Amino acid sequence: METVNSSETQPATPEVQHIADQVKAEFQRREDRTFDIFRAIVYRTKLDAGTIFLIKVQDSDSDTGYAHLRVFQALPQEKQGPSLVSYQTGKTRDDPLNYF
Template sequence: MSENLPAPVITGGFSETRPATPEVQHIVDEVKQDFQERTNMTFSMFKAISYRSQVVSGTNYIIKVQASETEYFHLKVFQSLPQEDQGPKLVSFQTGKTKDDPLIPF
């Protein structure tokens, strides 16, 4: 019996906050350009810190991103199902966040 099983995913509900994975960083990298265009800002750092996910017909992500020593953003990103062959889409975002702000669905 394995004790390291992942927490069950509840369809329709957001997961608990988890540390960012390489896959989540890849999603952030994919939407960085769109974020920069929509905010009229540019960042050399754009690091995924933590995330929550929601399984729907695809996956919604709420991702905490660090853009500087003190600047954090929360991104809401939708990733369609693999067979739809579409990249992640930046749905919305929140600026003015801190490292300690909880990831709350928005």
């Protein structure tokens, strides 16, 4: 699934944290729980009629307190906020951030 238009994993930026914050409510609803911690750690992007962000977030202090989020951000002219496409939980800080 890797393509030439995908980025390497990079440290999260304030913009990426903002995107994670915008999908936190949906993540909590799907998981049926509340997370006090929701810190973006690293991310990758892929262009596909918009931008797909893969974001590793820390959601607890446990060793497996990380989740990988797949978030779609439509092109600016679409005037839509980011949407949580899918996610994986139970990840560790060292798990590679691969497309899923």
